[in-house]
Amino acid sequence: MIVARRIAGLALLVFTAAGFEAVAEDRASADPKPDGRSQNPISALTGDLAASKLSPKNRLLEEVVVTAQKRKESPQDVPISLQAFSAENLEARGVLDNFGLPKITPGLTITQQVGYTTTYIRGIGSDAFLLADPSVVNYIDGIYQPFALSLVQDFGAVERIEVLKGPQGTLFGRNALGGAINVITKDPSTESVEVSLQAVIGSFQQSNNRLHVNLPIANWLAVSLSGVFNTQEAHHDGRLDVRPDNTDGRDLPKEKSQAGRFKLRLLPAEWLDINLAYYRLDIEGTGTVFAVNTEPSLISELAGVRPMDPYNGENNEAVYSEAINENFYGKVDINAPWLDIKVLASEQRIVSRQLFDYDGARQPLVTFALDPGVADVRTTELQLLSNEGSWGSDWLEWILGAYYFDATQGLSGFLQAATTDLDRGLLLGARLPEVVPATLEALLGDSLLPTGTVDAVGLVGTESLAIFSQVKLDVTSWLSLTGGLRWQNEERVLIESSSGLRTLGGQVVPLQNFSGRDNPDFRDTTRSLDPKLVLEMRPNWQILGPDAMLYASWQTATKSSTFNAVNITDDPEYVRAEELTAWELGMKTQLFDGLASLNLAAFQYNIEDQQVQFISVLEGGIATFENAAEAQIQGLEIETTAQLFPSLWSGLVLNVAYAFLDSEYVSFPDGSGFDEDTGLLTQNNDFTGNQVVRTPELSGTVGLTQAFDLPSLAGTIEVGASYYYNSGFYYLAQNTPNVQENAYELVDARLTYIHNLWNLRVSVFGNNLLGEKYNYSRLATDFGTSDAVAPLRSIGLRLNWDYSF
Incomplete structure (x- = not known):
């Protein structure tokens, strides 16, 4: 109802x-x-359009140029369902990081898993982190970021963010089945010195600070520096290092993140533009590694675990999460008379360390440590694009490119079962008499006496080469055809999958050890050829608006095969490639003399061998992927932004965006999940007919923003409020209540004073004003369901200042 x-x-x-x-x-x-x-x-x-232009400036109406097709265009001219937000637009909507994007982008679901972002668009995504690839790709300044560690944080000094929905494999490549999030940061400018400052204080002792400085050195050289430093207390009253004997433990530490980006821009000639950049992000705290067992399994209940309040929960381990992300990248633009040439390259390294209380309780059952997780990535891309001087430029656009990706990614860590450490006299968390470990050591020797810790290593290598092309042909003044093709050859090799028992003598007794270096069973090559066809029409039917665009598209996309690399006793398993076929019909138009925009899209996806993840140590692995034979997702999206009554109530803007999704596993006869009564892992379950994970049937937002001119104060007052609704979704294909995110509603509000002469903005904001309870993640394991909750009601003050001279 x-x-x-x-x-x-x-x-x-x-x-x-x-x-x-x-x-x-x-x-x-x-x-x-x-x-x-x-x-x-x-x-x-x-009111007429001229009158509307005299109304107070509303930042939601700022025009955005996108590069969704690797060239600058208006979003209304791109036959793709997308939403694009400038820095001003994001600021006006109160969005500071990735967790705010779903509230303004229906159909987008962003959660976290052990400190890593997991992103789904229209139900297509992946829980993968480090050992496989996400199905929604992330780009920063045109550079593919295979692991979305940094995107959780403050966006920093951005120019715009583009959310491209649907398969983007032709141009954005590597496994972009669900879509792409494209973050464009500010390039250095030779025109003027620029300083941009943001400071935020708020609930939970939030302190977010950002500084961006642009320095022109010569008319051919400029540099920019951007820095971010954020701290915040935990938004719940969790405790760490708590024991069953009621040891108090300690409070959660502060969440800290700091990042810096240096950019160098060279303009040695009118036809040459060189951008070089270095970026580093450091994160520490607990984040979503701190999760509380809210629905214990039978195993946990027998060990004394009882459900806890996730806003006031406890872990017996001193959990933590820390990571360093370094990124060197560059771009060269060459504007020749007959074509444009772009070369992009990057070298990326991520090192992360985490300690995770696997059971999410105060009882010492199982602990998992990632020490470390590592990713070394190298990318190179070449693009050849037509320009105004190319042959047939008045009716033909084309792009031809090549992309190379090389990565080594994986983790080493340990699993400690039941807090057993005989070296310290602990067995199942209980202290043994001193004579017991001494006797066992005398009988077995320290080389055979286990400490209760299992070491595990999982390492995967990837080498990928792709050739892609897209051609747009204007057949008539109102009809265009676009064809695209991407060929990709990607080789995966299981470099190492090993485990062993630690002993008191410091040795490791091997349990299993596999490698694809000398075993062809653990090497695989995915070869794919994915086409794309788009029909674009501008029929000039007045009923649709004077410049309406209708489009229809069909395309396929492929996500490469991989291996389940982190195993305790299980053999590494091969995970088949995922294949998607997509159809989409859409319309983009302007109405009422340009006072309103209306975008509609209807789509259907058929997915074969969808890669689905579950986590279980009792199964013999850690994070395990399996293939769902067939899934289908279909849906409808609507988005409109309108100036309401500008001649009667100037400066009032309405924004409405909703997504309706109908998803189903058409065939999934052999899935793995956890029994609803006992919580024990079960296999060969039939999940056919269940809803696809992380796919809410309905999500959407309604927002109103009013801008008032204050001539006496040389400024503008901006008042905004928004409502977001999510009907809920499931985290696992089993679709049981213990893996369900219930429906939730979020109400946010903002009041901003803008000093137009100084470009100074002061905002008071409130988020989740209804105090709605919902989760950043729900992680189901052998020991039950552990929740990492989102903040309840929060308020804050934000200052923004931009100055140039």
Whole structure:
């Protein structure tokens, strides 16, 4: 009933415009203008476009240029479902990091898993971190970032963010089945010195600080420096290092992150633009590594674990999460008379260390440590693009490119079962009499006496080469055809999958050891050829708006095969490549003399061998992927931004965006999951007919922003409020209540003063004002479900200042 009411409300908002148009037609002849022409009441109601331009500036209306097709275009001219946000737009909406993006981008789901971001768009994504590839790719300044560690943090000094929905394999490549998030940061400028400052204080002792400085050195050389330093207390009252004997433990530490980006830009000639950059991010704290067991399994209950309040929970381990991400990258742009040439390259390294209380309780059952997780990545891309001087440029656009990717990624760590350390006299968390370990050591020797710790190593190597091309042909003034093709050859090799028992003597007794260096069973090559076809029409039908674009697309995409590399006793398993076929119909238009935009998209995905993850130590591995034979997702998206009544109530903007998704595992007869009653791992379950993970049936936002001019104060007051609804989703394919995120609603509000002469903005904001409870993640394991909760109600003050001279 609630969902039905919201759909009905949305329909009312969308079709009110149609009603106004009908009224306009009925009244046209009854109210002639002095020159004999009929006056359209739409103009009387909304005001003409010229009048709207005199209204107070509303930052939600700022135009954004996107590079969704590797060249600069207006979003309304790109036959792709996308949403793009400038820095001003993000600021006006109160979005500072990735967790805010879903609230303004329906169909986008962002959660975390052990400190790593997991992103889904329209139900397509992956829980992969380090050992496989995400299905929604992330780009920063045109450089592919295979692991979204840094995207959790403050976006820093960005120019814009683009969220591209649907398969983007042709141009954005490597496994981009679900879409792409493209973050563009500010390039150095030779025109003026620029200083940009942001400072945020808020609930939970939040302190976010950002500084960006642009320094022109010569008319051909400029540099920029950006820095971010964030600290915040935990947003819940968790405790660490707590024992069953009621040892108090200690409070959660502060969350800290600091990042810096240095950019150098060279302009030695009019036709040459060189950008070089170095970026480093350091993170420490507990993050979502701190999770609380809210629904213990039978195993946990027998060990004395009871459900805990996730906002006031406890872990028996001193859990932590820390990471360093370093990135060297560069881009060279050559503008020749007949084509443009771009070369992009990067070298990336991630090192992360984490200690995770696997059971999420105060009882000492199982602890997992990542020490360390490592990724070394190298990328190179070449693009050849047509320009205005290319042959046939008035009717033909094309791009031809090549992409190379080379990476070694994986982890080493240890699993400690039941806090058993005979060297310290501990067995299942209990202290033994001193004579017991001494006797065992005398009988077995310290080389055979186990400490209770299992070491594990999983390392995967990837080498990929792709050739891609896309051609757009303007057949007539209103009809265009686009064809794309991507060929990819990707080789995966299991460098190492090993485990062993630690002994008191410091030796490791091997349990298993596999490598693809000399075993072809642990090497695999995925070869794919994925086409794309797009039909784009501009029929100039007045009922759709004067410049409406209709488009229809069909394409395929492939996500490469991989191996389950981290195992305790299980053999490494091969995970088949995932294949997707997508159809989409869409419309983009401007209405009411450009006062409103309306974008619609309907789509259907058919997925074969979808890669689905679960986590179980009792199964013999840690994070394990398996293939769902077939899945289907279909949906409808709607987005509109409108200036409301500019001649009567100037500066008022309405933003509405909703996504409706219908998903199903069409065939999944042999899935793994946890028994709903006992919590024990079960296999060969039939999940056919279940909902695809992380796919809410309905998600959407409604926002209103009003800007008021204050001439006496040389400024503008901006008032904004937004409502976000998510109908809920499942974290595992088994679709049981213990892996379900319930429906939730978020209400945010902002009040901003903008000093137009100084470009100074001061904002008071409140997030989740209803105090809604929801999760950043729900992790189901052999020991139950552990929750990492999102913040409850929070308020804050933000200062932004931009100055140039």
